[in-house]
Amino acid sequence: MMGDGNNNDGSILLEIDDALKRARKKIQKFKGSQIVLLIIAAVFIIVFAWTSWFTVQPEETGIVQRFGKVMRSADPGLHFKIPFGIETVKLVPTARVLKEEFGFRTVSSIPGEKTRYDSSDSFKEESLMLTGDLNVIDVQWIIQYRIEDPVRFLFHVRNTPKTIRDTSEAIMRRAVGNRLGSDVLTTGRVAVATEAKLEIQKVLDEYDTGVRLVTVELQDVTPPDTVKPAFNEVNESRQDKEQTINKAQERANREIPKARGVAAQRISEAEGYALERVNRAEGEATRFGAILAEYQGAPAVTRRRLYLEAMTRFLKSMKQLYIFDEDQKAMVPTFSLESSGRTPNATPAKGIQP
Numbered sequence: 001m002m003g004d005g006n007n008n009d010g011s012i013l014l015e016i017d018d019a020l021k022r023a024r025k026k027i028q029k030f031k032g033s034q035i036v037l038l039i040i041a042a043v044f045i046i047v048f049a050w051t052s053w054f055t056v057q058p059e060e061t062g063i064v065q066r067f068g069k070v071m072r073s074a075d076p077g078l079h080f081k082i083p084f085g086i087e088t089v090k091l092v093p094t095a096r097v098l099k100e101e102f103g104f105r106t107v108s109s110i111p112g113e114k115t116r117y118d119s120s121d122s123f124k125e126e127s128l129m130l131t132g133d134l135n136v137i138d139v140q141w142i143i144q145y146r147i148e149d150p151v152r153f154l155f156h157v158r159n160t161p162k163t164i165r166d167t168s169e170a171i172m173r174r175a176v177g178n179r180l181g182s183d184v185l186t187t188g189r190v191a192v193a194t195e196a197k198l199e200i201q202k203v204l205d206e207y208d209t210g211v212r213l214v215t216v217e218l219q220d221v222t223p224p225d226t227v228k229p230a231f232n233e234v235n236e237s238r239q240d241k242e243q244t245i246n247k248a249q250e251r252a253n254r255e256i257p258k259a260r261g262v263a264a265q266r267i268s269e270a271e272g273y274a275l276e277r278v279n280r281a282e283g284e285a286t287r288f289g290a291i292l293a294e295y296q297g298a299p300a301v302t303r304r305r306l307y308l309e310a311m312t313r314f315l316k317s318m319k320q321l322y323i324f325d326e327d328q329k330a331m332v333p334t335f336s337l338e339s340s341g342r343t344p345n346a347t348p349a350k351g352i353q354p
Contacts, residue, residue, distance in 0.1 A: 101138030103127025149210030
């Protein structure tokens with residue numbers, strides 16, 4: 001009987017030990033599942049918090065989509081949205097001026113330092129163009145634009161930046177191809193840029209891209225490297241031609257006014273001389289008419305007066321007067337007209353009557 005009691009006690013202890021082990025395992029499993037649940041809850045909270053808000057920078061506009069449909073736009077600042085990817089946000093730089101470069105790329109643009117550009121041959125395909133006179137030139141240019149409507153910019157055209165580049169390149173090639181190469185290299189650059197800007201904006205408006213061009217500017221227009229020496233010689237010849245034309249024009253501008261001034265002076269002198277002669281003739285005619293009237297009234301007195309006046313004018317120009325007699329052999333000065341103011345006695349010559 002004692003042996004049976006000991007066996008029963010041992011079996012009971014074994015059962016209790018097994019129950020304790022099973023309970024310990026269950027507690028350990030519960031703790032493990034609780035930790036997993038805690039981890040899942042923490043991840044859920046983190047994802048919820050992370051996906052329920054977004055920040056829009058000062059130069060941006062946020063476009064909120066719900067399952068792909070545009071719901072609203074968000075101004076700069078902190079905003080909330082439905083989490084877990086139900087609502088997504090696309091940020092568009094609407095307040096910045098965007099730029100596209102053709103024929104080169106900006107490598108470094110640090111404030112206070114010189115900007116570095118890359119103009120390697122890998123960009124020549126977009127800058128080499130054919131002009132209207134079948135010359136090849138290298139045109140490097142930039143376009144600057146703003147995004148006016150972010151919804152149209154994002155969803156009305158697929159890959160809007162590439163569309164802008166392709167449109168700009170096609171229109172610039174047409175604008176250059178309609179002009180002579182010399183015009184594009186020299187005086188026609190502004191006209192090409194203006195025409196290209198208008199045409200590009202027109203096409204972008206037709207595509208409904210929501211983009212407004214700010215400027216189109218030709219940066220560098222040069223002939224290809226292989227023909228630069230020939231172009232330089234042509235440009236030097238044209239410069240010499242322009243210099244010669246300018247010198248000739250300068251001389252013409254100097255000589256023509258001078259000749260016009262001399263001609264005007266001669267004309268004025270001739271007109272003055274003509275006026276003087278006319279006035280003198282009219283005065284002499286008036287004087288002759290007055291003398292005629294006096295002569296008709298007193299012929300003898302008028303005749304004698306005219307004779308004396310004529311002799312007075314004649315004798316004023318003479319220094320000495322010699323009067324000869326037919327019977328006299330030597331010349332005797334009988335009438336002196338020296339400037340001393342004394343008038344010697346004069347004996348009238350034979351046959352001389354006043």
